[in-house]
Amino acid sequence: MTSEKSNDQFEYLKRKLDKFLEERNWKEYHTPKNIAMSISIEAAELMEIFQWINPSALEVTTSKKLMTEIEDEIADIIIYTVSLARTLDIDIFEVVTEKMIKNNLRFPPVKES
Template structure:
């Protein structure tokens, strides 16, 4: 985890709370990697739906309070399913993200890609 132990503690507590929520409902039998990955995709699609038909220039601040809350709920759903997926698979999401950021830094060196959106295979 990171060097901020208070945030780390909160993160760990929340992850345990998510697992406990599932355990209390006996949902573990449904929480396979396949099902959880599908649920993640569905929730991400629901987040996308909230921005559908916008031209892309609108910022988050331009949303109504009701729509902002809906966005927050979808973000929470995505986070919850991701944490559950990590618990079920034994993946440490912090370590995985740190490793991936290191890999991305190697694939996309800032001096080569700054201001560009091409895939790393195009450089």
């Protein structure tokens, strides 16, 4: 995936979200604090799916129920993340790329001896 395509896709999601919020008069509720809390709440909903179970990746991917629940929560997390980026005018692709560079420096690759 090229960076241009990634940016286009984030811009598309931002526009879709903007329209969704506009049509419902919900923009006023999408304050930075409310959205940050919502990201955390949706991440907790993702964890709740795994509460008291510990399936392997194969068990998850072969369970339609688990996959649907997980996909829904991942979408919720991304929707709120895009909303926060939209609200604060953050370029998601740029900040993720920058953070990966920082992580690479912080956690250098393991060298084979």
